[in-house]
Amino acid sequence: MKAIKVFPIPSPVETEGLVVLVDILRATSTIVAALAEEATLVKPVASVDEALLYKEKGFLVAGERGGLPPEGFDLGNSPREAYRMVRAKVVLTTTNGTRALGFVKRAKAVCAGSFLNISAVSKFAQRFDEVLILCAGTEGELALEDFLFAGKLALKLESYTSANDAAIVARKYADNVKEVSREIFSSHHARNLIRLGFKEDVSFCTQEDLYQVVPILTQEGFVALKGVEDET
Ligand code: MLT
Numbered sequence: 624m625k626a627i628k629v630f631p632i633p634s635p636v637e638t639e640g641l642v643v644l645v646d647i648l649r650a651t652s653t654i655v656a657a658l659a660e661e662a663t664l665v666k667p668v669a670s671v672d673e674a675l676l677y678k679e680k681g682f683l684v685a686g687e688r689g690g691l692p693p694e695g696f697d698l699g700n701s702p703r704e705a706y707r708m709v710r711a712k713v714v715l716t717t718t719n720g721t722r723a724l725g726f727v728k729r730a731k732a733v734c735a736g737s738f739l740n741i742s743a744v745s746k747f748a749q750r751f752d753e754v755l756i757l758c759a760g761t762e763g764e765l766a767l768e769d770f771l772f773a774g775k776l777a778l779k780l781e782s783y784t785s786a787n788d789a790a791i792v793a794r795k796y797a798d799n800v801k802e803v804s805r806e807i808f809s810s811h812h813a814r815n816l817i818r819l820g821f822k823e824d825v826s827f828c829t830q831e832d833l834y835q836v837v838p839i840l841t842q843e844g845f846v847a848l849k850g851v852e853d854e855t
Contacts, residue, residue, distance in 0.1 A: 626753045627783035629773045629790040632760040633722070637729040640753030643736040643744060643776065644727075647768040648812045649700050649821075650720020650759065651838075652737040652828040653685070656702035657713055658847035659739075659834035664712045666844030667721035677714040683707075686716040690819045701824050702739070714844075719766075723759040724840075730755070733840035734848075738772060738803065739833045745779040746851045747837045754780060756790075767810040768828075771797055804829035 626640075636642055645651055654665045666682070668674050671693045674684050678695070685698035685708075692699040698707060700717050715721060727733055731751065736744040748754045756776060758769035774797025777783070777790050786794070800806045804826070807813055813825045838845035 624785045625780075625783040626785035627756070627777055627780055627790045628753075628787040629756045629758070629770075629777060629793045631758050631765045631770050631773070631789050631793075632763060633726045633757065635726050635728050636755050636757055638731070638753050638755050640731055640751035640755065641748055642727050642730040642733045643748065643754065643756045644720070644723060644733060644759070645736050645756060645769045645772050646717070646720030646723065646759035647737055647772050647807070647828055648766070648810070648816060649702060649824055649828055650715070650717040651735040652702045652739055653700050653705070654715065654735045654838050654845050655737045655739045655834055655836060656705035657708045658838050658845060659836045660705040660709055662705070662708035662711050662713050664844045664846055665838065666712070666714045667724055668714055668716050669722060669725065671716055674714045674716040681712065682714045683711045685713050686721070688718060690816060690821065701821065703824060703827050719759040719761055723757060726757065735838040735845055736772065736776060738775075738829060738831045740836055741772070741776060741779070742832045743835045743837050743851050745776060747848065748776070748780060754783060761812050766812055768807045768812060771800060771803065771806060774798070775803070803831065
């Protein structure tokens, strides 16, 4: 029986299957957009200092603390800046999204999910008997937009009938949300980003299926898997 589990906040996860990392606002949306716009690599790192070390290795340094790019960074954490990442190697550090990767203890594969590539992720996920959706949350708390994505993805994976309680609740919640954008705009994180002047980033991140790319984690960082076919 195929199994799906949702982790609403970062928790240590292990699986013989797939982990889908989710930070809708904005880290995984940025990773997806960067690779869709032909960045060659997105390397997630934990700290600002570590990210800056990659500058002399020819990387573009991107990310945020408190929503804004730290001093010395080339770019922030905006999916709308992806056009500046064409053919670039990018190093990315964010408060919650890249940090959540540290909770993946073992997995056959790790990919980045967002509304921008939700159908491509759902097709890719069908290669695995177990799918874990790891929500980055916001500073240890549940983030509405991540949990909503988890539910929408879990609904697409309807043949995954073994579900943990969080996946059951996420499916019910997502099934009741008809307007994804409106719902996300009501979230704490969206309101915070709007206050910082990133309303257009929030809008951008609510778009479904803008891209067909699935970012896959390798030793070097996330690389693009393109043109994923439906395997059911
Ligand atoms: C994070 O990882 O905490 C977010 O992506 C923050 C942000 O919205 O830039």
